[in-house]
Amino acid sequence: MAGSGEDRRTVLARMVTVAGGVISAGVAGLVAVVAAPARLTNPRTWRRAATPSDLPSDQPLTLVLTARDADGWYETKKQSVIFLDRDGSGYRALSSTCAHLGCRVKWDETRAQFLCPCHGGVYDREGNVVAGPPPRGLERFNVRLNPQTGELEVEL
């Protein structure tokens, strides 16, 4: 078989290249699987927030709600700051996380608006964007009145 040495070398070289590619792809795939985050959301739960009589009429009530939550291998007390307010005959719970880049907004009494300290986002009392960069309003959480306890609960 004339020239078979040359053919063998070509075939071998191809095999080495392919095998190298397969091994690299396998390693890269493994790294990707390991590095991809396992879980990106925590399940929502209803949390006790306040009784209706706690709500002032002239401004939303700022609450820090604490719940057990998973943070990696920790079970942490996750603290969520929310604004609870009357909404017609019902209630409204707004997230304090700015819809822009996630800073913590604050209720400003004199302006009667929510202000974000980072990039100047402004929201009205209902959480709608009034000014600044936020692309949408503050996130709303579900609120329910627990008839047994008479307490308002927020789904976070």
Added chain:
Amino acid sequence: MNPRAAALLNWLDDRTGFRVIRHHLLDEPLPPGTGWFFTLGSILLFGLGIQVVTGTALALYYAPTPDHAWDSVRFITSEVRLGSFLRGLHHWGATVVVVAAALHMARVVFFGSYRKPRELNWIVGVVLLQVILAFGLTGYLLPWDQRAYWATVVAINISKLTPVVGEWAAGFLRGGPEVGALTLTRWYALHVLVLPPLLAVLVVVHLYLMRRQGISGPVRERRGTPAAFFPSQAARDLVMAFVVGILLAALAWKGAPALEPPADPAASGYIPRPEWYFLGLFQLLKYFPGKLEVIGALVVPGIAMTLLALLPWIDRGKSRAWHDRRFALGGFVLGAAAVATLTSLGAMDRPSTAATSGWNPQELAGATLIETSGQCAKCHNATSGIAGPIEAGHIGRPADWLASHVVDPEVIAPGVRQPPATNPRETAAILAALARMRSGPAPEQDPAAREAALLIDRNCLTCHRVDGAGGDEGPELSHVGRKYDAASIAKRVNNPVDVKPDAEMPPFGGKLTPAQIQTIATWLAARK
């Protein structure tokens, strides 16, 4: 040379070929006119070396978990020998690296060194700049203080704006549902395991290509014979490294970075500020509201970086002389000016609601109670043998532990102690002061100021807010001195109805002595 030593070196050279390597490294011929401007790359390399050494030293003490990161950094700052200096070196070393990289890049542009045949090395340099910035970003989170946490929240949310892969990228950077333990380990791994070898490989490629193509030399070729890198250019490099080293040491010694309070995801109104080299980007974001955000966050910086990388092909000038390259040079100068302007605008634009570094009256009152009332000091002192003195910067217990402890020390440390005789208001003040003392000692107060803070905390803050502490029944008093002088304030405190017939505020005339009212009024009137 001693013949034995020469024989040994010959033996070694025979086996390793080190003379060829040494010759290659040190005897590189440099074109005539290569001077001080060409030391900038060496300064950058020197800065990166400092970062590797100081970073490794910091890693001896640092623990990348939310439970321990902040405490371990505090430990480095306060306990490790020269720890504060070490942290200062790493902090300011990052600034040296960024500044040196920018100047080195500007040198390459003004000398036209990126032109054929050095285009590829220019691109390697642009990629190196991204790696350097990635180091800055990932390192920022590691102290796990307020500034670190919130700057990272913002950075990760910016990555979310990337079209199509944004959510995926943000999730990958976060590692979990929220910025937390998994984010910290991830960024630590990037900072100390992924980026350093990447940097090393790119630096080696950069230097290899530099040697392969040779140094470009001055804009106009000069006559003369090329001179070896060693010793004349090496001496210039060393002089510069020495100057930069001294400057860096002075900065690190005087200005070790402050450690803010531990990361608190529930803190409202905290104003995160990025490190200065990201301030331009931070400022740019403010000009693109709503759906346009992605333009400021990614499109403009992306286009700028792409244009930068393509500079060798944009610049079609006949020669390296400035007058042949007006377009490319003008563009670069404009871009650099834009970055400088945005950075300084970002530095100047501090929101008016920014928390003052000063302590509010509640915290000041708490500090006074801790320092002078003896309630805490009866156990917390150097000689009691019960508990060590309370020291600013050494408070590692979480807030809920401290709250239980102040109300009833017995709960957490059973045995001898009786709870301090404090009312809830004083307890709150002590806790507020302890929270502030995590990051630094209370300011010095004279006796009048101590009394004013105690009186205001006790009598005014139930209804009024001052510097963020207090109730919201009455008007905020943070800047009351702009409106009223001391006499007018004293009158209002004594009997509000005298000034405003329908005032809801109770009179304090019978409750406080005139001297006490005067103390309060004087303190508040100074609030401009």
